[in-house]
Amino acid sequence: LPTWGDKWHDEGATIFDTIEKAEKYCEWLSDRYKDQPNIIWILGGDRNPDSEKHQEIIRAMARGLRNGESKKHLITFHPMGDKTSSIWFLNDKWLDFNMAQTGHWRRHEKVYKLITNDYNLEPIKPCINGEPQYEDIPVRFDVSNERFTAYDIREAAYWSILSGAFGHTYGNNNIWQMWTEERESVLGARLTWKQAIHHPGSTQMGYIRKIFESRPFLELVPDQQILSDYFGQDYDNIRTARDKNGSFFIVYIPQGQTTRLRIQKLKAESVSGYWFNPREGISIKIEQFENPNKDMDISPPTSGPRTDWILILDDASKNYPDPIEFEFTTTLK
Numbered sequence: 001l002p003t004w005g006d007k008w009h010d011e012g013a014t015i016f017d018t019i020e021k022a023e024k025y026c027e028w029l030s031d032r033y034k035d036q037p038n039i040i041w042i043l044g045g046d047r048n049p050d051s052e053k054h055q056e057i058i059r060a061m062a063r064g065l066r067n068g069e070s071k072k073h074l075i076t077f078h079p080m081g082d083k084t085s086s087i088w089f090l091n092d093k094w095l096d097f098n099m100a101q102t103g104h105w106r107r108h109e110k111v112y113k114l115i116t117n118d119y120n121l122e123p124i125k126p127c128i129n130g131e132p133q134y135e136d137i138p139v140r141f142d143v144s145n146e147r148f149t150a151y152d153i154r155e156a157a158y159w160s161i162l163s164g165a166f167g168h169t170y171g172n173n174n175i176w177q178m179w180t181e182e183r184e185s186v187l188g189a190r191l192t193w194k195q196a197i198h199h200p201g202s203t204q205m206g207y208i209r210k211i212f213e214s215r216p217f218l219e220l221v222p223d224q225q226i227l228s229d230y231f232g233q234d235y236d237n238i239r240t241a242r243d244k245n246g247s248f249f250i251v252y253i254p255q256g257q258t259t260r261l262r263i264q265k266l267k268a269e270s271v272s273g274y275w276f277n278p279r280e281g282i283s284i285k286i287e288q289f290e291n292p293n294k295d296m297d298i299s300p301p302t303s304g305p306r307t308d309w310i311l312i313l314d315d316a317s318k319n320y321p322d323p324i325e326f327e328f329t330t331t332l333k
Contacts, residue, residue: 001078002026002065005047008057016057023060023067030068041065042099044078046131049088062094078130081105086118090125097166099130102156104137104148108235111156112163119164119222126166132156134171135201136191143188147173151306153201154278157208158252158310162239164222170205172196200279207281207324211250211310214326219243226251228260228295242266247318248273251311256303259311264293268315275301276310276323283324288316 002025008016016022033039043062049055062075074096077085081103089095098118102111111129118127135153139145157168174196179189212220224231226240226249238259240251246267253259263271271291275284284301300309314320 001042001045002029002061003045005045005078007045008061009045009047009049009054016061019056019060022057023064026061026064027068028064030065030070030073033073034069036070039070039073041073041075042078042130043075044085046078046080046101048080048083055088058089059092059094062092066094076128076130081131082114084114084118084127086121086125086127090121091123095125097126097128099128101131102129102133102160103131104133105140107139107146107148107152109133109156110234110237112159112237112239115160115163115165116222127164128167128169129156129160129165130169131171132160132169134173134176135199136196137171137173138188141187147188149306150199150201150204150279151308154204154208154308155254157205158254158278158308159237159239161208161212162222162241162250162252164241168205168208170202172199172202204278204281207276207278210281210326211276211278211312211323213328214321214323215248215250215312215314216243219245220250223265226262226265228262230260232257247315248320249311249313251298251313252308253300253311254308255305256300256307256309258297258299258303260295260297261313263291263296263313266291266313266315268317270316271313272316273311273313274322276312277301278308278310281324283322285322286313 043058049058075094076097076099079101081101084100086098100114102109133148133152136147138147160168174189174191175193177186178193180192220241222241232238236255242249268291270288272288273286
């Protein structure tokens with residue numbers, strides 16, 4: 001981030017309060033880091049450009065980055081909660097992909113609505129959930145409230161990716177502030193960052209990569225029409241996606257509820273697959289069966305509150321691997 005949002009947005013901000021300052025500084029940054037291959041520039045810094053002046057300052061930053069030497073680096077914008085960069089900058093050529101922040105305000109935030117909206121916009125640009133709720137942060141930042149758990153983290157992640165996001169971020173209340181006992185606790189930090197890196201949500205993010213990269217992820221298309229009758233509301237919303245050729249489905253079932261699927265949308269004579277437990281990283285093979293080419297009720301191995309499951313159904317002839325045994329051989333580029 002060239003700067004955090006308070007330096008250009010908040011009352012009394014003087015560091016980047018003019019277009020000239022913003023553009024010149026970002027051009028200097030661009031020149032300085034032109035040889036670094038691993039940079040993505042994120043403008044904004046948890047603020048919304050709620051005036052024409054603010055929008056022009058952001059555009060000046062982007063112009064400075066593009067006018068400098070690091071023209072190969074991607075640029076996006078980080079807004080405040082329940083907002084997305086597409087609101088202000090969708091048609092700006094410098095915005096390479098949209099970033100949403102679904103935030104820390106409530107349990108079962110309908111992140112799929114914000115991501116689905118960005119996914120369907122034109123001009124078409126990739127989208128990412130750049131700041132969902134953090135593990136162990138109090139709801140609405142109020143330490144008297146309950147805290148977001150690993151379940152909330154998984155729910156937001158699967159809802160985002162199966163709604164069309166190309167990726168998802170993970171945050172932890174204790175880690176963003178690198179809390180130790182010698183430091184002041186912010187927002188109720190209660191474990192050192194060295195302890196918090198072992199929170200279950202962080203491990204479970206690794207399972208997500210296993211699942212999606214074990215199939216042709218770049219062919220993934222959100223498709224709620226795989227569900228024949230009921231999508232669910234709020235906490236029990238089911239999200240589904242398939243590849244463009246209909247060779248596999250991935251279905252997120254947040255409460256382990258029985259689900260009716262249009263199996264006929266899977267273009268296969270024989271069907272195989274897996275139940276994947278996203279809490280423990282365990283997959284259960286589904287015995288191969290003939291495609292019934294009709295709607296079919298599917299029940300996860302267990303059900304109940306916070307008992308989420310991933311259903312993966314494949315064209316058996318593709319011989320896709322068990323996701324938990326999948327080994328990464330390349331890096332997505």
